[in-house]
Amino acid sequence: MTTLITGGAGYIGSHTALALRDAGKPVVILDDISTGFRQLLPEGIPFVEGDIGDSQLLQDLFQRYEIKSVMHFAARSLVGQSMKEPGTYFLANSAKTATLIQAMVQNNVGHFILSSTAAVYGEPTAIPIDENHVLQPTNPYGLSKKIIEDMLPWFEKAHGLKWISLRYFNAAGADPQGRSGEIHDPETHLIPNILKVALEEKEALQVFGNDYPTPDGTCIRDYVHVTDLAKAHMQALDFLLHSAREEKASGTINLGSGSGYSVLEVIETARRITGHPIPVQWCPRRPGDPAILVASNKKAKEKLNWNPKHTNLESIIQTAWDYLG
Ligand SMILES: NC(=O)c1ccc[n+]([C@@H]2O[C@H](COP(=O)([O-])OP(=O)(O)OC[C@H]3O[C@@H](n4cnc5c(N)ncnc54)[C@H](O)[C@@H]3O)[C@@H](O)[C@H]2O)c1
Ligand SMILES: O=c1ccn([C@@H]2O[C@H](COP(=O)(O)OP(=O)(O)O[C@H]3O[C@H](CO)[C@H](O)[C@H](O)[C@H]3O)[C@@H](O)[C@H]2O)c(=O)[nH]1
Secondary structure (H helix, E strand, O other): OEEEEEOOOOHHHHHHHHHHHHOOOOEEEEEOOOOOOHHHOOOOOOEEEOOOOOHHHHHHHHHHOOEEEEEEOOOOOOHHHHHHOHHHHHHHHHHHHHHHHHHHHHOOOOEEEEEEEHHHOOOOOOOOEOOOOOOOOOOHHHHHHHHHHHHHHHHHHHHOOEEEEEEEOEEEOOOOOOOOOOOOOOOOOHHHHHHHHHOOOOOOEEEEOOOOOOOOOOOEEOEEEHHHHHHHHHHHHHHHHHOOOOOOOOEEEEEOOOOOEEHHHHHHHHHHHHOOOOOEEEEOOOOOOOOEOOEOOHHHHHHHOOOOOOOOHHHHHHHHHHHHO
């Protein structure tokens, strides 16, 4: 029952590969190292360098490793870049994923877990956001993932594909054992950028906007620990593999801690953990940033029995800091 992890040389994929390996599950990684890093590849897991859009390679891989399930992390995921190059995102995310799923159904690979995103919701009309919230992405990145979600029921209807789309909120933190962590180049995410200031790789943290309708004027986000995300993937796969024939197994599930923290609260917590003053530079709002994104994680708890462990911000930032230090 080997699982293929696409994007396993990336941040969330490498943590999930570690979790599966730790649980003794057979895994193979496919990654083209376009935004990932060889140093994040966990030891002892077979690695194939290649593109998820390469049908021939996929067919060989599915047969050679007797793949039964796919966890699909590989994607482009820079919101700002997607605004400038929408076509890149529709091709790299939506079109290549159609190629991947087409190869799956042709090779009897029947279980699919998608890395989706809170960006499919767009500007929220209610907080916390549950899975029934209207989907109106405000950028091509979010739309490229929504298009994949829209395809999935059709593959299920025609070929019996079982799927779960996991909509992550803000992934953060690092493996508590220090075996993997967050590396992106360029880095656009808040916590690693704050820690770069603490490491004196950056002079100040640019804070995008202080006039949002929130208590301190900065954006509020739901930070979810990457090892809790990894756990949810294992539980989602178990759920698909073991759900009864008559049960409605496929569907979308939010993954968030259910708590929101403002940018200033994150900076304040990082100051306490690192002992660094972390100077800030006030900047205009970043286009496309909603004021508040906080998940309802009720469905993940009920359907997957998911119980996030690292729900406080200290633990999230501490693990990220330990990885860098
Ligand atoms: N980081 C977050 O906060 C967050 C939030 C919501 C959703 N997501 C989604 O989670 C997934 C993983 O995000 P991440 O932060 O780990 O990203 P990442 O860039 O660290 O990892 C993506 C990996 O996929 C690989 N890849 C990209 N295109 C590929 C292709 N065509 N063929 C093979 N490999 C390819 C990259 O080399 C990289 O190793 C993405 O799908 C992203 O959209 C991330
Ligand atoms: O240097 C920085 C970086 C970020 N921020 C602010 O910090 C908050 C969080 O920003 P991130 O870039 O860390 O995360 P986003 O909420 O923009 O994006 C995350 O959540 C999105 C869902 O809405 C997508 O899934 C995306 O892939 C994922 O990284 C935002 O208010 C942002 O404006 C700063 O002030 N300074």
